Amino acid sequence: MRIDFVSDVVCPWCAIGLASLQVALSRLGGQLQADVHIRPFELNPDMGPEGEEIVEHLSRKYGISAEQIARNRLAIAARGEAVGFRFGARERIYNTLDAHRLLRWAGTEGPQLPLKAALLRAYHGDGENISDLGVLARIAGEVGLDEARARQVLSSSEYADEVRKLEHFYQLQGISGVPAVIIDDRYLITGGHPPEVFEGSLRQILEEASAAG
Numbered sequence: 001m002r003i004d005f006v007s008d009v010v011c012p013w014c015a016i017g018l019a020s021l022q023v024a025l026s027r028l029g030g031q032l033q034a035d036v037h038i039r040p041f042e043l044n045p046d047m048g049p050e051g052e053e054i055v056e057h058l059s060r061k062y063g064i065s066a067e068q069i070a071r072n073r074l075a076i077a078a079r080g081e082a083v084g085f086r087f088g089a090r091e092r093i094y095n096t097l098d099a100h101r102l103l104r105w106a107g108t109e110g111p112q113l114p115l116k117a118a119l120l121r122a123y124h125g126d127g128e129n130i131s132d133l134g135v136l137a138r139i140a141g142e143v144g145l146d147e148a149r150a151r152q153v154l155s156s157s158e159y160a161d162e163v164r165k166l167e168h169f170y171q172l173q174g175i176s177g178v179p180a181v182i183i184d185d186r187y188l189i190t191g192g193h194p195p196e197v198f199e200g201s202l203r204q205i206l207e208e209a210s211a212a213g
Contacts (some may be wrong), residue, residue, distance in 0.1 A: 001031050001205070005116075006039040006170050006180040009099045009130055010024045012087065013192035015120040019083040021027060024198035031090050033207035038112040039170065040100035040163045041178045044093065047132050057092075083195060086125050089109035093150075094123075094131035097163065104159040106145060114143040 005021065007014035025034050026183040044057075058069050077087040081116040099119055106115045118139050128135050133154040141147030153159065170180070181198070189201055 001034050001202075002184050003034050003036045004039050004182040005036060006041050006175055006182065007178045008041050008043045009116075010093050011041075011043055011124055011178055012080075012124060014107075014179040015085055015087075015124050015192075016076070016079050016121065017181070017192035018094040018116065019080070019085040020193055020195045021181060021198050023083055023195035024202060027195065027199050028206075030201060032202065034118045036111075036113055037107070038103050038116045040103070040167050041175070041180075042096055042100070042167060043178075044095060045097070045167075047093070047095040048097055051092040051129070051131060054090055079192070079194075080124075085120075087105075088125045088127055090124060090127045091126075092129070094129060095169045096130065097160065098133060098136060098154055101129050102140060102150060102154060103124060104116045104162055105150070105153045106140070107131065115140060115145065117142050127131060158201045 003021070007018065021036075023167070025032075028141070055066050055069055058064065059066065064072075073087070080087045097102075102111050103115055103119070106112045119130055119136075122135070122139055124150060130136060130139075136154055137147050137150040140150035159165045177190065179192055182201070183189070183205055187201070187205055189198065
């Protein structure tokens, strides 16, 4: 089974959605082999490299108060805890093009999931600046990728065109929010659902495939 996970690193629901999906896949055990591909989506493609203070950004973008943001963050933290993902303090939000370029490169070296999970932990758990090229290269090295090559990729414009083309492709497919989980290029699940939702959907898809022969 091919799974395309369309998401952004600074999206908290993407962190929850990926953790939930991984729990669901573990529950299915040997019933399926999942080939997970990480696909890019930028929530803030025009944001500068310095980023923005997160409460100001969310207040302006969504028209909500600081109190509402605080309540939302508590709810998100609880949802994360339920699937084993820890949310920490996040003071700023950042541009993620370079993180997506790094993930695209990682896909040429092997599975992207370890890097994606590490980037999500670095930002949402530890509040790191994931637009900082040094931070990105360090994280790549920590998950077993060639840190020197990562720095080389990040200091160039490599994979930028590929990232933009993929983002445009998914926009043309009608994806305007993330996470979006595309299964075998046929089924779409949107949102950071609990594991039970992903598990149920995956089981249904497996049953349909089995019935179709």
